[in-house]
Amino acid sequence: MTQRTKIVQILASKETGAPVLVKGWVRTKRGNKAVSFIALNDGSTINNIQIVADPNLFDEELLKNITTGACISVEGTLVDSPASGQGVEVQAKTIELLGGADNTYPLQKKGHTLEFLREIAHLRPRTNTFGAILRIRHAMAYAIHEYFNKKGFCYWHSPLITASDCEGAGSMFQVTTLDLQNPPKTEDGQINYAEDFFASHTNLTVSGQLEGELGAMALGEIYTFGPTFRAENSNTPRHLAEFWMVEPEMAFYDIKDNMDLAEDSIKYFVKYALDNCADDLAFLEKMYDNELTDRLKFVTENDFIRLPYTEGVEILEKSGKKFEFPVGWGLDLQSEHERYLVEEHFKKPVILTDYPKEIKSFYMKQNDDGKTVRAMDVLFPKIGEIIGGSEREADYDKLYNRMVEMGIPTDSMSWYLDTRRFGSAPHSGFGLGFERLLLFVTGMANIRDVIPFPRTPRNAEF
Ligand code: 4AD
Numbered sequence: 001m002t003q004r005t006k007i008v009q010i011l012a013s014k015e016t017g018a019p020v021l022v023k024g025w026v027r028t029k030r031g032n033k034a035v036s037f038i039a040l041n042d043g044s045t046i047n048n049i050q051i052v053a054d055p056n057l058f059d060e061e062l063l064k065n066i067t068t069g070a071c072i073s074v075e076g077t078l079v080d081s082p083a084s085g086q087g088v089e090v091q092a093k094t095i096e097l098l099g100g101a102d103n104t105y106p107l108q109k110k111g112h113t114l115e116f117l118r119e120i121a122h123l124r125p126r127t128n129t130f131g132a133i134l135r136i137r138h139a140m141a142y143a144i145h146e147y148f149n150k151k152g153f154c155y156w157h158s159p160l161i162t163a164s165d166c167e168g169a170g171s172m173f174q175v176t177t178l179d180l181q182n183p184p185k186t187e188d189g190q191i192n193y194a195e196d197f198f199a200s201h202t203n204l205t206v207s208g209q210l211e212g213e214l215g216a217m218a219l220g221e222i223y224t225f226g227p228t229f230r231a232e233n234s235n236t237p238r239h240l241a242e243f244w245m246v247e248p249e250m251a252f253y254d255i256k257d258n259m260d261l262a263e264d265s266i267k268y269f270v271k272y273a274l275d276n277c278a279d280d281l282a283f284l285e286k287m288y289d290n291e292l293t294d295r296l297k298f299v300t301e302n303d304f305i306r307l308p309y310t311e312g313v314e315i316l317e318k319s320g321k322k323f324e325f326p327v328g329w330g331l332d333l334q335s336e337h338e339r340y341l342v343e344e345h346f347k348k349p350v351i352l353t354d355y356p357k358e359i360k361s362f363y364m365k366q367n368d369d370g371k372t373v374r375a376m377d378v379l380f381p382k383i384g385e386i387i388g389g390s391e392r393e394a395d396y397d398k399l400y401n402r403m404v405e406m407g408i409p410t411d412s413m414s415w416y417l418d419t420r421r422f423g424s425a426p427h428s429g430f431g432l433g434f435e436r437l438l439l440f441v442t443g444m445a446n447i448r449d450v451i452p453f454p455r456t457p458r459n460a461e462f
């Protein structure tokens with residue numbers, strides 16, 4: 001027998017009496033002179049399989065080396081388990097130690113803090129918590145592709161290295177091969193980017209949207225799903241310097257169609273987790289967040305509130321609540337304001353629309369009032385903003401003028417303006433922060449705990 005069976009399949013199997021080969025990492029070993037119980041996990045499920053070994057059948061040295069963290073391969077027979085709470089266990093015939101782990105293995109006992117686990121991010125996937133989170137992360141990525149594929153969207157790859165700044169926020173990581181000690185200079189003493197690798201000043205992308213729009217204006221409906229990078233120095237539980245974003249972009253969609261897609265897709269993703277990640281969600285609910293399933297169901301079962309920014313600000317002003325940051329028409333909303341609207345006022349997810357143009361990006365469709373743009377942010381309980389998007393300005397002149405007003409270089413962005421010169425069409429799109437979605441679905445409180453290796457200010461370890 002050479003084929004190993006994954007523990008998730010073994011635990012679901014009713015074939016007692018059958019031979020099995022199982023491989024995994026030892027979580028615990030206990031027992032006495034007459035019997036050893038090894039709890040083994042291979043990452044395929046949150047649940048362990050119990051290996052039962054008769055010490056008389058095995059070398060004493062081998063059994064001694066089967067310690068927490070060690071990796072073993074076990075051939076044996078699947079039998080009914082007399083222990084409660086587990087259907088089957090494996091009666092071991094042969095055990096091979098694939099890799100030992102001495103007592104310096106940092107995950108000896110249970111109950112480490114999340115802060116400590118961040119310091120050992122290379123090992124934390126072996127804990128129950130991170131196993132659960134990372135399986136859910138995979139399931140959500142799969143659900144995203146499934147959803148858009150079913151809807152006939154094309155998976156589109158925007159470049160990661162770019163010479164433009166989508167959000168115009170200027171918080172970008174520069175990409176260069178120039179010698180930083182001794183960069184080439186132009187005659188007037190500036191750094192000469194003509195001599196850089198791409199013969200221009202380049203950055204890691206903050207969003208795949210602008211190139212995504214080019215895709216939508218050819219293929220109709222596209223989505224990106226890839227890493228994006230922001231050098232903003234925000235050390236919060238909701239910001240990463242490297243995060244993954246899902247960005248659908250659709251020709252012929254107006255803001256209403258855009259909101260419908262945002263609401264429908266996010267409900268689909270959350271429902272996918274409820275339907276497919278039950279064991280992992282139950283674990284996280286028990287350990288970290290006893291309202292998790294209720295909150296997830298609540299989102300799938302309720303309509304989102306749709307409301308103009310102006311009315312949102314009025315509600316905040318009338319709330320009588322003391323916020324840390326000021327509230328007023330024209331000011332951007334902070335996460336405390338967003339959460340007030342969602343958690344305390346409406347008690348439902350909220351889609352806020354028609355923000356003041358000054359606090360939003362240059363590409364958003366301008367409303368007739370001359371003051372607001374057709375932006376939409378989806379606000380979620382515990383998270384605040386989970387999606388940001390808009391209908392796009394499809395009119396060449398309006399877009400051009402707004403770019404000039406906001407100091408966006410129109411020369412180097414002529415390729416973007418070309419979509420409005422040749423066969424322009426109403427179109428819309430949005431960006432869903434993948435880790436924000438995972439924060440919501442897993443109930444975790446810190447975005448550093450829903451990505452294997454978080455990148456944050458002053459930290460690029462592993
Ligand atoms: O609101 P943002 O900045 O919008 C855009 O980038 C648009 N170009 C999207 C589009 O219309 N195609 O970012 C979109 C979402 C936010 O709502 C948030 O969920 C997430 O990306 N996000 C972050 N997630 C983690 N860390 C950060 N630093 C994030 N910044 C934004």
Ligand code: MG
Pocket residue numbers: 377385387388
């Ligand atoms: Mg935003």
